[in-house]
Amino acid sequence: MSGGRRILIVEDDADISMVEEAYLEAAGFQTVIVTDGAEVSSLLEEQLFDLILLDLMLPGKSGYEVCREIRDKVDIPILMVTARTESVDKVRGLGLGADDYIAKPFDPAELVARVNANLRQYDRMMQKLPEEKDKQPEEIRTHDLRILVNSWKVYKGDKEIKFPNREFELLKFLAMNPNIVFSKEQLFEKIWGYDYVGDNATVMVHINRIREKIEDDSRNPKILETVWGAGYRFNK
Numbered sequence: 598m599s600g601g602r603r604i605l606i607v608e609d610d611a612d613i614s615m616v617e618e619a620y621l622e623a624a625g626f627q628t629v630i631v632t633d634g635a636e637v638s639s640l641l642e643e644q645l646f647d648l649i650l651l652d653l654m655l656p657g658k659s660g661y662e663v664c665r666e667i668r669d670k671v672d673i674p675i676l677m678v679t680a681r682t683e684s685v686d687k688v689r690g691l692g693l694g695a696d697d698y699i700a701k702p703f704d705p706a707e708l709v710a711r712v713n714a715n716l717r718q719y720d721r722m723m724q725k726l727p728e729e730k731d732k733q734p735e736e737i738r739t740h741d742l743r744i745l746v747n748s749w750k751v752y753k754g755d756k757e758i759k760f761p762n763r764e765f766e767l768l769k770f771l772a773m774n775p776n777i778v779f780s781k782e783q784l785f786e787k788i789w790g791y792d793y794v795g796d797n798a799t800v801m802v803h804i805n806r807i808r809e810k811i812e813d814d815s816r817n818p819k820i821l822e823t824v825w826g827a828g829y830r831f832n833k
Contacts, residue, residue, distance in 0.1 A: 602647040604712065606630045607637055607663065608678065609655055613701065617650060617678075620705040621712065634658030638666055646673060648716055650708075653679035653690060661693060668694030672762050674715040678703070691802040696763040697789065698799065718790040719762055737772045739833045740820055742811055744772050751811070758810045763788065767800075768807050771821065775833035778824045804829055 604621055608614040609632045618628045629644070631637055635657035637649075649667075653660035664675060677690045680701040687698050697715055699708060737744040743752040749765060751758045760768065767788050771779065779787075781800040789799070804823075808815040822830050 601625065601627055602716065603627045603629065603645065605637070605640070605646040605649045607634065607649065607655065607660070608632065608652045610652075613652075613678075616705055617708065620709050624709045624713075626712070632656070634660060634663045637663050638670075641667060641671055646671075648674045648676060648712060648719075650676050650678050650712075651695070653677060661689060664690065664693040664695055668761060669759060674719050674762070676711060676715055678708070687798050688802050691799060692806065694761050694806075696761070714790040718766065718788065721790075723762075737769075737833075739772070739775075739831075742820060744769060746773070753811060760807075760810070764803055764807050764810075767803050768811070768821075771829065771831035772833070775831050778827045778830045780828040784829065 602625075604626050606614050606617050606621075606628055608617065608630065611632075614630045614632070618630060621628050629640075629646070631640060632655075634655035637651075637658075649671075651660045651663060655663070658666075660677060660679065664677070668675070674696045675694065676697045676699065677695045678699050678701065679690070690698060697711060699711055735745065735747055737746060741754045745751070746769060749760075751760055751765070751768070767784065770784075770787060784800050804821065805815070808818050808821055811820055812818045820832055822832055824830050
């Protein structure tokens, strides 16, 4: 499914970037390597990419800073690749808008699979088949929230709220299946597109980011509720 799609590799370790480059290009991707976080933003203004592999520990500007800087500028998937496996680092990275996370050392074949999974989910969201669009409502309303399903926009009152692609896909899925409780496992498999592997933080962080944008009080959510021991429910 690569079809010559372009991947930006942001990695200062030459050995790791060479492995990423070799496996991705063998899978049919085109790659560009950047070793300094400070170069990413300007490069994204000049060139188009389909996905970003972003290391956290970078010279010039950390991966955290880079993710914060570019998330509102590009909606393409951001896959963090890092040796820092502590939960707090993962939560922080996802909290800044990364779509996915893979820890070093990694199996290169798994990396390629995760890149493909993220691109597949992104394509599914951005390029709905006509028959799929016909099956879904154009707009979902609850409280003071309006979700424009096909135009990928969300309004709270009269104010438009920006959502990265993964957050929007998660919100839309829950909103289109109101009052149903979904477990973290079900949401992970549905939205991220591959099997759940004990990854509690990814879904939790994305849910929290959505709540911060749509709830009057994110600590006491009324729209996107936690059902303890079971999962999450969109109230409509």
